[in-house]
Amino acid sequence: MKKLQDTYNVVSNEQLCAKFYRLCIDAKPVALAARPGQFIHIRVRNSLEPFFRRPFSIYRAKRHVEILYEVIGTGTQVLASKKKGDILDVLGPVGTPFCLPPKGIKHVVMIAGGVGAAPFLFLSDVLKERRYQMTLLYGGRTKGHVFNMEEFKKNGCKIFTSTDDGSVGVKGRVAVLFSKIDPDPGKTFIYTCGPRPMMASVQDFAREHELQGQASCEEVMACGLGACLGCSIKTAKGYKTVCGDGPAFDLHELIFES
Amino acid sequence: MNITVKIGNAGFQNPVTVASGTFGHSEKYYNLQEVKKLGAIIPKTVTLKAQEGNPPPRIAETPSGMLNAIGLENPGADRFIEDKLPALKKIGVPLVISILGHTDEEFRILAEKFNAVGGISALELNLSCPNLGKKVLVAQDPEATCRVVRLVKDISKYPVIAKLSPNVTDIVTIAKTAEEAGADALSLINTFSGMVIDIKTRKSVLGNVTGGLSGPAIRPMAVYMVYKTAKEVKIPIIAMGGIMTAEDALQYIIAGATMVAVGTANFINPQAPLDVLNGIKAYMKKNKIEDIKEIIGNILT
């Protein structure tokens, strides 16, 4: 049996833009088992600081496993210092992946805020095979949060970008791009991942137009295995764990509180 | 080499177990051969009625540890017995069931329910959960500790283990009370009360405001409590608090613990309980220790 936790070599670790990095890990068994929406839980170094593992969506799973990450604290700083050949302790793939859109739907819209774009390249790899039309609405804070999206384009995604300060694309939150969505519930399905207020605005929009969708959620995690019940979030069906019941949830099941 | 240990009339193939609330992932992570190596399994505390748990966020990372306020989320005794117990029994490792009653009567009903199902090695009484908003825990009140332990001991067909809270002035007093009331063993310790404040929002980082601290951060305090208690009681101690490695576990054994439980470490290194077991065996081999009992409480001063 494949071990759910193992150590693997870093293949590459490159900076994509001012804020984002892309780490490639030689973890073929993880890549083979992975499905879009799942994540890996990384122990960034063998020490008590930082104490917890750190969860990252799987950005790509081909021969290697890749993640897209933003440096925000100690854990991601340590990750950014990794070099080719370094060893990384990886648990995964874990979590419930995205569901495919219901039958009859041809068009998916992926709505991402910042590194919330991470699960969508892998998703577009899979949806491309199934010949979906794809649109990516991407909202970044500034141009430092906008990276080269060539691979999304190669998968056939139409891309629209906004930044809070207007330094790239349309000025404003990603909601300014909702006009790009064909709001026909028989044709369009939504995937979203990003900060909570952003996902709440997507949920409002989807509700208004009766669109179905899925959202990938975040919460602080300890085990990543459904053991500690620490990463629970509120849903219409009671508390659910992000690491086991999610990260992918039915968009309308989630309860976002301000 | 003999590493078997006993608690009351229950025997265990080795002294390594897992702390309640930290081992809900055995089917996901382990294959059967691996998990069979554990001395015992202690699942998450079961209450009489289902509890949905505390509002999120429920956990926070702290220096060398974590704060949690899960709020005893569990499906309640009946559903636990129906849905979860069969799979746990199938593993074939002795089960220690952790129970918590909100009243004496609930403790009595819980003990009776587990008497009826059979196939359990011991009951652990969670007298020390700090997360239910009560001002005083059972384990902070010698009289209540005595009453609850005696009540369960009178009816339980299994050995009874009292799990104590470190949030007391003198844990030895409570430990002796539990022993006098008939406890077959003590679990030391549950989490230390704690809190973390986000200075940007001026709010606690936990939905429940306060929580329980665990992990290596608490280990020296827990080792101290085990050391002090072991000198004063005759019943065995199951020790826990920040055990990440065999070296950590051996400190507790030398301080007087008969068994050791791996808790928070499961979240960081799911392999930790087996690493601890292998490390204890390696230490005994290296130091030519034939029987684990030679080192239990054998601290040189």
Ligand SMILES: Cc1cc2nc3c(=O)[nH]c(=O)nc-3n(C[C@H](O)[C@H](O)[C@H](O)COP(=O)(O)OP(=O)(O)OC[C@H]3O[C@@H](n4cnc5c(N)ncnc54)[C@H](O)[C@@H]3O)c2cc1C
């Ligand atoms: C299922 C899941 C998938 C994720 N996927 C990705 C991904 O693909 N790429 C990526 O870059 N990140 C992802 N994250 C978030 C990532 O895990 C955190 O950014 C990371 O753990 C931060 O670690 P750190 O030690 O650098 O920062 P810390 O020192 O832990 O935090 C620094 C500051 O950021 C805040 N913070 C920490 N985590 C988060 C968070 N999740 N959201 C908002 N604020 C936070 C903290 O409160 C603190 O103030 C994911 C999280 C989850 C739960």
Ligand SMILES: Cc1cc2nc3c(=O)[nH]c(=O)nc-3n(C[C@H](O)[C@H](O)[C@H](O)COP(=O)(O)O)c2cc1C
């Ligand atoms: C997430 C979490 C959940 C816990 N749940 C329980 C529980 O349900 N019942 C209980 O008696 N102790 C519970 N505990 C306490 C542990 O069993 C243990 O006593 C404590 O964490 C100290 O050990 P450690 O530092 O190795 O984790 C929990 C601890 C954590 C971290």
Ligand code: FES
């Ligand atoms: S992180 Fe432990 S249950 Fe999700």
